[in-house]
Amino acid sequence: xxxxxxxxxxxxxxxxxxxxxxxxxxxxxxxxxxxxxxxxxxxxxxxxxxxxxxxxxxxxxxxxxxxxxxxxxxxxxxxxxxxxxxxxxxxxxxxxxxxxxxxxxxxxxxxxxxxxxxxxxxxxxxxxxxxxxxxxxxxxxxxxxxxxxxxxxxxxxxxxxxxxxxxxxxxxxxxxxxxxxxxxxxxxxxxxxxxxxxxxxxxxxxxxxxxxxxxxxxxxxxxxxxxxxxxxxxxxxxxxxxxxxxxxxxxxxxxxxxxxxxxxxxxxxxxxxxxxxxxxxxxxxxxxxxxxxxxxxxxxxxxxxxxxxxxxxxxxxxxxxxxxxxxxxxxxxxxxxxxxxxxxxxxxxxxxxxxxxxxxxxxxxxxxxxxxxxxxxxxxxxxxxxxxxxxxxxxxxxxxxxxxxxxxx
Numbered sequence: 572x573x574x575x576x577x578x579x580x581x582x583x584x585x586x587x588x589x590x591x592x593x594x595x596x597x598x599x600x601x602x603x604x605x606x607x608x609x610x611x612x613x614x615x616x617x618x619x620x621x622x623x624x625x626x627x628x629x630x631x632x633x634x635x636x637x638x639x640x641x642x643x644x645x646x647x648x649x650x651x652x653x654x655x656x657x658x659x660x661x662x663x664x665x666x667x668x669x670x671x672x673x674x675x676x677x678x679x680x681x682x683x684x685x686x687x688x689x690x691x692x693x694x695x696x697x698x699x700x701x702x703x704x705x706x707x708x709x710x711x712x713x714x715x716x717x718x719x720x721x722x723x724x725x726x727x728x729x730x731x732x733x734x735x736x737x738x739x740x741x742x743x744x745x746x747x748x749x750x751x752x753x754x755x756x757x758x759x760x761x762x763x764x765x766x767x768x769x770x771x772x773x774x775x776x777x778x779x780x781x782x783x784x785x786x787x788x789x790x791x792x793x794x795x796x797x798x799x800x801x802x803x804x805x806x807x808x809x810x811x812x813x814x815x816x817x818x819x820x821x822x823x824x825x826x827x828x829x830x831x832x833x834x835x836x837x838x839x840x841x842x843x844x845x846x847x848x849x850x851x852x853x854x855x856x857x858x859x860x861x862x863x864x865x866x867x868x869x870x871x872x873x874x875x876x877x878x879x880x881x882x883x884x885x886x887x888x889x890x891x892x893x894x895x896x897x898x899x900x901x902x903x904x905x906x907x908x909x910x911x912x913x914x915x916x917x918x919x920x921x922x923x924x925x926x927x928x929x930x931x932x933x934x935x936x937x938x939x940x941x942x943x944x945x946x947x948x949x950x951x952x953x954x955x956x957x958x959x960x961x962x963x964x965x966x967x968x969x970x971x972x973x974x975x976x977x978x979x980x
Contacts, residue, residue: 583966583970595649596965597965598647599645599962600641600958602640603637603644603961605962607963612808612809616636618643619892619896620643622899625685625925627639627677629924630677630680631902631951632684632903633950634954635860635955637962638958642674645669688921691943692943696943698736700738700909701767702911702917702918702940703723704741704914704930705913712744729937731766731767735767736845739909740770741772741912744771747773750775754798755797756790756796769790770789770791770844771792771878772787774786774787774788785832787803787812787854788803789842791843800842800843803838804853805839806855807833808854812831813832839866840869841870847872847944849874850876851876852877853877854878863875863900875904875907875909877911880914881912882913890932891916893916894910901923902922903949904922904949905948912930914933915930916931917929919938919940928940
């Protein structure tokens with residue numbers, strides 16, 4: 572339940588109160604610890620509430636979403652303290668000094684960082700990217716894989732006529748299982764006549780016939796159809812793509828026949844694109860700040876791309892929430908980001924978290940936009956979630972009782 576973390580937060584703040592810790596200290600630190608450590612099937616952060624205000628969220632490249640969440644917690648704690656205090660207004664308003672200082676500094680910082688992003692775009696290598704969204708039903712790709720293939724090829728030919736340098740398809744856009752010995756996609760799929768590099772998702776199978784291993788894979792082809800690289804999804808979604816302890820207790824898969832049985836990938840690897848490299852995140856991976864940080868520390872790609880399928884959630888707010896959460900990865904890593912979702916939201920987001928183009932949901936729609944290949948690093952990539960770990964240390968202090976004074980001898 573989304574209410575559970577706030578219950579834990581209240582408990583931690585209460586324990587800190589008992590030790591005389593001011594809430595202007597306890598609330599932001601406890602909130603950072605709670606957001607970092609409490610597991611969630613679909614992680615989200617308080618910072619996401621600011622995703623429509625690019626200037627305010629540029630500090631995510633320093634401390635990630637935890638820094639912004641802590642600042643929001645500090646703001647609310649200060650407002651609460653001001654409300655309950657008595658006395659002259661200038662005394663009551665003293666708690667507001669600290670959040671006001673943060674937000675007043677975040678404005679010039681945000682404008683400065685956005686200007687940097689725009690200045691870099693004038694000299695960085697630019698690519699015109701075509702994003703394909705074909706809105707195929709959950710089972711439609713499996714029951715009629717040739718329809719899915721024909722639609723993607725047709726849409727891509729239309730985008731090629733508009734002049735694009737790179738095409739991005741969604742997760743499992745191709746429903747055929749691609750064996751590891753395939754070196755050129757045209758040999759395996761003869762109708763493939765595209766002359767543009769394509770990043771697409773498909774299932775890959777490896778191992779012998781008696782014990783094949785299935786992977787959720789991103790493939791990168793070049794203009795000739797040659798497969799230039801692959802990435803197997805590393806962070807699998809529990810119960811959707813695998814069942815915890817399923818290898819130890821195979822009967823779990825018998826009881827949940829709709830759960831996937833994928834093998835976890837072993838490498839975080841960038842794939843080649845014209846003029847640079849791309850980090851090919853798959854679905855769920857783009858909402859995990861620490862995972863994307865680790866990916867970029869390993870691969871240092873010039874562009875982020877996400878291939879995904881949110882059709883499982885139906886016509887709900889989830890696709891829009893997922894898109895909003897991914898904006899923070901662009902800021903944290905200072906990379907442009909391209910998202911291709913089977914049923915939307917597909918989007919192109921720049922390194923300042925601003926939407927360049929996006930689709931709607933549950934309709935066939937393609938977009939074209941320009942991205943820039945960037946090299947800049949960020950404090951967040953080097954420092955990570957230091958604030959979260961500071962919060963964990965504080966919570967341990969708040970929870971454990973004080974040592975009793977030694978008895979007089």
